[in-house]
Amino acid sequence: QEDFLDTIDVINQVRFDQIFNFKYxxxxxxxxxxxxxxxxxxxxxxxxxxxxxELHKQHQSEHMHSNIGKTMKVLFENLKPNGEISGFSDNYCQVFVKGSDELLGKLVDVKITSATRTTLKGEVVNAE
Structure with a gap:
C-alpha cells in the first residue's frame, strides 16, 4: 500500500503528459x-x-484545458477529410484547425479555442 501511495504522490507531483501503466x-x-x-x-x-x-486522465484534461486562450507554435502534418488539419505544438499537444494542405509542413501560430482530454482546437493567427 505504501508503494502505491508513493506512486500516486509522484503522479500528482510530476503530472506526466503520458504514462504507460500496467498491472503486475x-x-x-x-x-x-x-x-x-x-x-x-x-x-x-x-x-x-x-x-x-483515472488520475492521469484528470491531469491530462487539466493540462489540455490550461492551454485555452494561449497562442502556440504548431507544425502541421496531416490533412483530414473533414477540412481540418492537424499537427503538434512545441510541447507536443495535438492541435486541429480548419485549414488546407497549404499549411502542411509549416510552423504556424495558433490560438487555442477549445480542448478535449487529449487534443486542442484553435484558429490560425498567422501563416507566414
Missing amino acids: SPRPNTQALELKEQEVPDEIGSKRLIEVI
Missing part, C-alpha cells in the same frame, strides 16, 4: 517472481490500476 503479472525467470510474499491480490491490483488511469 509474474514473468518466468525474473527476480520479481521470487517475491511471492509481496504480491498484491489481483482484485487490488486492478482497482489500483483504474485509480492511476
